Amino acid sequence: MGRVELRDLSKSFPPNVRAVDHVNLSIEEGEFVTLLGPSGCGKTTTLRLIAGFEEPSSGQILIDGQDVTASPPYQRDTGMVFQSLALFPHMDVFDNIAYGMRIRKVQKDEIARKVTDLLKLVRLPGLEGRRIEQLSGGQRQRVAFARALAMNPSVFLLDEPFAALDKNLREEMQVELRRLQKRIEITTIFVTHNQREAMSMSDRIVVMDQGRIEQVGSPREIYLDPASTFVADFIGTTNLIPATIQDVEGEVVRLMTPDGPVSSPSGGFRSAQGRECVISVRPESVRLSTETDQAEEGSFRGTIDFKRHVGELIEYYIRTEADQEIIASYQTGSSEFFEGDTVRVIFDQEALRLLEKGDS
Amino acid sequence: MKSRGRRLKYILAYPVGMLFVFFLIPLGMLIVFSFYYHPPGGFYEPAFTLDNYVRFFTRTLYLKRLAFTVEISVLTALLCLILGYPFTYYLARIASRRRLYIILVISTLWLSYIVRSYAWSVLLSRSAGISQLFVWLGFLEKPQSYTPGLVAVIIGLVYVFLPFMILTLYGNLKSISTDYEEASLNLGAGPWKTFWRVTFPLSRDGIISGSLLVFILTMGAYVVPSILGKPKQWTMAIVIGDQATYESNVPFGAAMALILMVLAIVIIWIIAKLAGTKSLSMGARGR
Numbered sequence: 001m002g003r004v005e006l007r008d009l010s011k012s013f014p015p016n017v018r019a020v021d022h023v024n025l026s027i028e029e030g031e032f033v034t035l036l037g038p039s040g041c042g043k044t045t046t047l048r049l050i051a052g053f054e055e056p057s058s059g060q061i062l063i064d065g066q067d068v069t070a071s072p073p074y075q076r077d078t079g080m081v082f083q084s085l086a087l088f089p090h091m092d093v094f095d096n097i098a099y100g101m102r103i104r105k106v107q108k109d110e111i112a113r114k115v116t117d118l119l120k121l122v123r124l125p126g127l128e129g130r131r132i133e134q135l136s137g138g139q140r141q142r143v144a145f146a147r148a149l150a151m152n153p154s155v156f157l158l159d160e161p162f163a164a165l166d167k168n169l170r171e172e173m174q175v176e177l178r179r180l181q182k183r184i185e186i187t188t189i190f191v192t193h194n195q196r197e198a199m200s201m202s203d204r205i206v207v208m209d210q211g212r213i214e215q216v217g218s219p220r221e222i223y224l225d226p227a228s229t230f231v232a233d234f235i236g237t238t239n240l241i242p243a244t245i246q247d248v249e250g251e252v253v254r255l256m257t258p259d260g261p262v263s264s265p266s267g268g269f270r271s272a273q274g275r276e277c278v279i280s281v282r283p284e285s286v287r288l289s290t291e292t293d294q295a296e297e298g299s300f301r302g303t304i305d306f307k308r309h310v311g312e313l314i315e316y317y318i319r320t321e322a323d324q325e326i327i328a329s330y331q332t333g334s335s336e337f338f339e340g341d342t343v344r345v346i347f348d349q350e351a352l353r354l355l356e357k358g359d360s
Numbered sequence: 361m362k363s364r365g366r367r368l369k370y371i372l373a374y375p376v377g378m379l380f381v382f383f384l385i386p387l388g389m390l391i392v393f394s395f396y397y398h399p400p401g402g403f404y405e406p407a408f409t410l411d412n413y414v415r416f417f418t419r420t421l422y423l424k425r426l427a428f429t430v431e432i433s434v435l436t437a438l439l440c441l442i443l444g445y446p447f448t449y450y451l452a453r454i455a456s457r458r459r460l461y462i463i464l465v466i467s468t469l470w471l472s473y474i475v476r477s478y479a480w481s482v483l484l485s486r487s488a489g490i491s492q493l494f495v496w497l498g499f500l501e502k503p504q505s506y507t508p509g510l511v512a513v514i515i516g517l518v519y520v521f522l523p524f525m526i527l528t529l530y531g532n533l534k535s536i537s538t539d540y541e542e543a544s545l546n547l548g549a550g551p552w553k554t555f556w557r558v559t560f561p562l563s564r565d566g567i568i569s570g571s572l573l574v575f576i577l578t579m580g581a582y583v584v585p586s587i588l589g590k591p592k593q594w595t596m597a598i599v600i601g602d603q604a605t606y607e608s609n610v611p612f613g614a615a616m617a618l619i620l621m622v623l624a625i626v627i628i629w630i631i632a633k634l635a636g637t638k639s640l641s642m643g644a645r646g647r
Contacts (some may be wrong), residue, residue, distance in 0.1 A: 033425035053542055073545040080546045090561045099557075133409035151548060 002029045002154040002187030004050065009059035011211075013046055017276060019045040019344050021211035023059070030185040032178065034198040037208035038234070043191045046208070050189065052076045064154055079148035080157040083138055083164075087132045093119075093143050094128040101152045118146040120192035121180065137165055141173050145180065156181070156188040162197065174201055195235050199223070207231050221247055222283075225267070229355050233278040237315075239286065239326050240278040242357070245272065253354060254281065258322035264352035278355045283315060285351035286328035288337055289344045300345040302326065318345055394614035404610050412615035422599065422616065426623070429596040432585075433578035436517045437525075437571040443518065444525035444570065449559075451526070452533035462530070465523050465550040473520055477587035480516045481507045484588075520584055521577050525570040533559075533567025567636050572628055579624050596620045 005028040011020040020042045025224055026031050036045035048054045050061055052073035061069050068076050087096050101111045119125050122142035127135075135143065141161060148156065158177075162170045162219040178201050192198055198205050199219045207214040207222060207230075210285050215227040226232035229240055245263065253266045257279070264279060288304075302320035309315075309332065316337055318326045326345055337343060370548045416422045465517050470477070483489040486505040494500040540562060540608035544554040582597040596616060604613035 051542075051546060053545075072550075073542070074548050074550050079548065080543070082539045082543060084537060084539045086537065086539060086543040088543070088558060088562075090564075097550075099544070103547060103549045103553060147543075147547070 003027065003062075004155055004187060004189065004265075005060075005062040005065075005068075006046070006050070007060040007062070009046070009049060009061065011042075011049060011054055011056045012057045018211045020049065020056075023204060023211075023213055025213065025216065027187060027189065032181055032188045032190065032201060032203045033201040034190045034192060034205050035208060036192060036195060036198040036205050036234075037214075039193055040210075041208040042211040043193075043208050044159055044212075047080075047157055047189060047191050050155070051078050051080050051157055077151075077154045078157050079151065079153035079155070081144045081148050081159065081161045082097050083160045085144040085161065087140060087144055087147070089132050091132070092128070093130045093132070093135070096132070096143060097147045097150050099147065104151070114150065115146075118150055121149075121184075122146045123176075130286075138169050138173060141165075142176070145177070149184070149186070154187065156186045158188065158190045160192055163194075170197070170254075177201070199235070207234065209234075215220055224351075225353065226280060226355065229278050229280065232353070232355060237283055237327060237329075237340050239279075239281045239283065240355075241281070241324065241326075241355075243277055243279050245275045245277065247273055255354075256326060256351075257300075259302075259320045260297075262298050262347065262352070263349060264354055265350060267353060276357050280353045280355055281347055281351060283327040283329035285348040286326060287329055287346045287348065288316060288318070288335070289346060290337070290341065291344065298347055298349060300324075302343060302345055304337055304339050304341045304343060305358065307337070318343060320345065390614045390617060393611050394618050396611040396614075398609045398611045403608055403638065408409065412612045413619070415612060416616055416619060425594060425596055425599050426620070428593070429579060429620070430623070430627070432513065432517065432593075432595065433575045436521060436578040437575040439514070439518045440522050440525040440574045441567060441571050444522055444529055448526050448529040448533060449555075452530055453538075462527075465526050468519075469523055473583040474587070476520060477516055477584050480512065480519065481588055484515065507588050508590045508593070510589070510593055513585050513593045516584040516588045517578055517581060520581075521574045524573050524577060528573055529563070529566045529571035532563050532569070536562045537596070549632045562633070568631065572631060576624060576628070 003194060004025075006023050006025040009020055009023045009025075010018070012018050023042075023046060027257065035046055037043050049056050050063075052068070052071060052075075056069060059069075060067055063077060073105045088099065091099070097118055098111045101114060106114075116125070116130060119127060124139060124146075127139070127143075130139075132140065132143070144161065162173050165173060174197060177190075178191050179247050190198075199222075200219050202219055204216060205219055208214050209230050215222060215231045217227075219223070222231060222235055226235065226238075232238045233240065241257050241259075241262075243257045246254040246261070247255050248254075248266060251266055253264050255262050255264060255277075262279065291297075300318075300320045300322075302318040304316050305319045306317035307314065308317075310329075312332055313329045314332050314335065316328045316330070318328060320326060326347065394412055395408050395410070396404045397409050397411070398404050400461065425523065451458060455461055484506040485491070489513075491500065491503040491505065495503055506515075506528045536559065540558050541554050543560045546553070549557060580597055581595055582601060585593050585595045586598050597620075600613045600616045600620070603609045
């Protein structure tokens with residue numbers, strides 16, 4: 001239970017905003033999929049299309065093989081958690097969770113049993129009689145989960161539910177949600193603009209931009225093999241270096257950059273001589289050396305003009321001779337360079353990725 | 361520091377002054393006058409007598425007027441709610457040209473009560489408009505006049521006070537996030553159940569404030585019932601005005617005005633109390 005399929009799904013808003021643009025996506029049973037992208041990328045509209053709050057301009061939505069494109073939201077088998085949570089303020093915790101079951105005329109003692117179970121599942125036993133305004137932020141989140149799961153929906157939809165939480169509580173809830181999702185093995189579609197959140201929770205990430213899917217893949221694939229400069233830039237930090245293809249030798253492409261020649265694995269990139277492209281390299285795949293005498297191929301010369309600590313990492317900002325900015329990151333304590341040092345910038349050749357020259 | 365304190369005094373002098381000049385002094389005068397003595401054929405003389413109050417509570421004529429005023433106020437509030445709620449719901453939730461509709465609603469307030477009352481007295485007369493239309497549609501045998509009369513008073517009052525209900529409800533409905541309704545739909549409730557279980561209960565505050573507002577306005581209505589009603593449909597306001605101007609009995613008028621005011625306050629207090637305790641008991645409701 002819980003396969004979701006989006007076929008060529010589009011949604012336009014008047015006058016002519018393409019919120020969702022020919023989206024094709026297949027989500028497997030029990031999978032945790034995150035729709036990730038900047039605001040206005042169409043991720044929330046896609047979720048609302050699946051829930052049935054928006055009508056698609058074209059395309060189809062299938063849940064468990066059944067076409068629900070024309071079904072109203074109350075006939076779709078989804079459980080949604082809203083960004084605002086939308087817990088009914090005129091009802092207590094019990095009534096909120098029991099709402100859907102009462103609509104479907106479930107037996108009274110069955111409802112009571114189910115609510116108790118759900119509150120246990122979200123680790124809030126005994127809070128049935130609380131009013132919503134008496135709950136803390138984390139408790140409200142859990143009640144919203146319980147309410148959305150009460151009818152055993154085949155798909156669990158979440159629209160940035162943690163956006164309003166502070167960092168600690170957000171991380172706690174991320175773990176909580178993922179554990180819950182694994183325990184009941186429910187197909188989950190999660191919407192966020194926070195790439196760290198997406199990376200830490202998802203089986204697969206769907207990166208969206210301007211209504212289109214940019215890339216679908218596991219967090220690892222998305223991070224290590226971004227499909228476009230947009231994805232490379234949006235997920236984590238990356239260095240984007242403009243380059244021109246010189247020649248191709250088997251699996252190795254030789255490129256010319258403003259700071260000199262670099263070689264990179266072609267990685268399926270259809271390359272032709274003279275073509276302009278972009279090299280993406282993650283800061284942790286950039287090494288620094290103070291031995292600046294011998295010019296080695298695949299390395300630039302530059303000066304460290306800024307250094308900062310980011311959590312357990314140190315980031316060095318290097319200004320190269322051709323005036324490009326390259327970021328290199330090291331574990332704290334594993335290196336010692338200083339602002340003003342002249343360094344050689346060496347790239348881990350295997351970690352270089354060639355990308356189409358995008359507009360970002 | 362000193363000059364700042366003085367400036368604060370000047371600033372505070374404005375609201376406090378307003379309160380005194382426009383509210384407390386007139387109210388004080390009303391209370392004092394209500395105990396004055398009214399010599400037959402004269403005006404009024406300072407005194408302390410309960411005669412005015414005794415007179416009111418011992419004459420069924422006045423008690424009847426008071427009862428009628430309360431009844432017509434409750435009726436007007438209910439009719440405005442019944443007519444106003446669906447319209448406002450449409451306006452706040454469905455309509456696309458909201459601003460235009462709101463302007464249309466407010467525009468009826470640009471004309472004075474007097475003009476609108478006379479307009480209705482023409483429309484409801486035998487010769488004009490509505491009656492003729494009913495004959496043409498076959499509802500009536502021959503044209504009939506509804507004015508002056510109870511029907512005309514009710515139509516006039518509802519027409520005049522409906523915008524207040526709509527504007528109050530609109531603000532309230534607009535403040536209810538559509539997330540609640542979508543959450544209800546998502547949980548399997550159709551539009552009808554969603555309305556009765558979520559939207560309507562959440563708009564309770566708007567319903568209460570709108571109804572109270574129309575109730576208070578009707579309690580003090582003067583123009584509409586005097587133009588569209590017979591003496592049988594006169595409200596307290598007309599009786600009071602009659603005493604004060606035509607009978608020159610200011611003390612009795614003052615006493616009646618105070619009685620009307622106290623009654624309105626008591627009714628509002630009771631409703632607010634009921635509404636308040638109801639919302640408090642919601643959390644403790646059994647299952």
